[in-house]
Amino acid sequence: MKISRQPTPVTIKIDQKQLENVKCFKYLGSLLTDDGRCTCEIKSRIAMAKAAFSKKKNLFTSKLDLNLRKKLVKCYVWSIALYGAETWTLRAIDQKHLESFEMWCWRRMEKNSWTDYVRNEEVLFRVSEQRNTLQEIRKWKANWIGHILRGNCLLKEVIEGKIEGRIEVARRRGRRHKKMLDDLGDRRGYFHLKEKAVDRIKWRNSFGRDCGPVVLTDYR
Numbered sequence: 001m002k003i004s005r006q007p008t009p010v011t012i013k014i015d016q017k018q019l020e021n022v023k024c025f026k027y028l029g030s031l032l033t034d035d036g037r038c039t040c041e042i043k044s045r046i047a048m049a050k051a052a053f054s055k056k057k058n059l060f061t062s063k064l065d066l067n068l069r070k071k072l073v074k075c076y077v078w079s080i081a082l083y084g085a086e087t088w089t090l091r092a093i094d095q096k097h098l099e100s101f102e103m104w105c106w107r108r109m110e111k112n113s114w115t116d117y118v119r120n121e122e123v124l125f126r127v128s129e130q131r132n133t134l135q136e137i138r139k140w141k142a143n144w145i146g147h148i149l150r151g152n153c154l155l156k157e158v159i160e161g162k163i164e165g166r167i168e169v170a171r172r173r174g175r176r177h178k179k180m181l182d183d184l185g186d187r188r189g190y191f192h193l194k195e196k197a198v199d200r201i202k203w204r205n206s207f208g209r210d211c212g213p214v215v216l217t218d219y220r
Contacts, residue, residue: 049081
């Protein structure tokens with residue numbers, strides 16, 4: 001598979017046998033596509049998380065304490081949906097899917113059907129929650145990126161890597177493609193992020209005090 005803005009077939013032969021060109025494949029539990037985007041992976045994760053919720057629906061909608069049920073949902077359902085979220089580059093449509101999934105969980109937990117015409121604000125009030133999925137992903141990503149920027153590893157070399165020589169490419173219409181580091185919201189660029197990441201405490205305070213390591217269960 002070749003990841004490119006304009007996917008084209010690549011000919012690779014091993015022992016005189018040509019490898020098959022595919023548009024997507026699963027690697028270490030994550031779905032990779034030839035356009036380099038995360039939309040298919042996010043949809044796949046959300047579908048698996050909804051299936052997991054349905055299996056334990058009786059538990060999540062039981063008469064147990066509300067706080068306990070919320071913890072169970074975040075542990076057994078959100079961990080599936082957000083596996084590998086630290087590496088996602090979220091576009092507007094991806095953020096919409098994640099926020100919709102978050103509300104789907106709270107509505108199902110409170111047994112609210114879409115035909116009940118209950119506003120999202122009312123649902124959040126009933127479960128004593130706020131929209132925080134995107135903020136949590138941003139914290140996890142900041143924690144992961146900071147760890148990489150402080151060390152010396154292959155991934156850091158890939159992030160900082162440059163292609164030698166000069167490549168003439170016609171400028172496309174519209175805004176540039178969003179990059180992974182853009183989600184951290186620092187417009188001063190990569191090198192400013194790298195400088196700030198040296199101080200672990202300042203780095204964490206920049207993205208929230210709760211920006212600590214999070215362990216997600218690997219559901220493949």
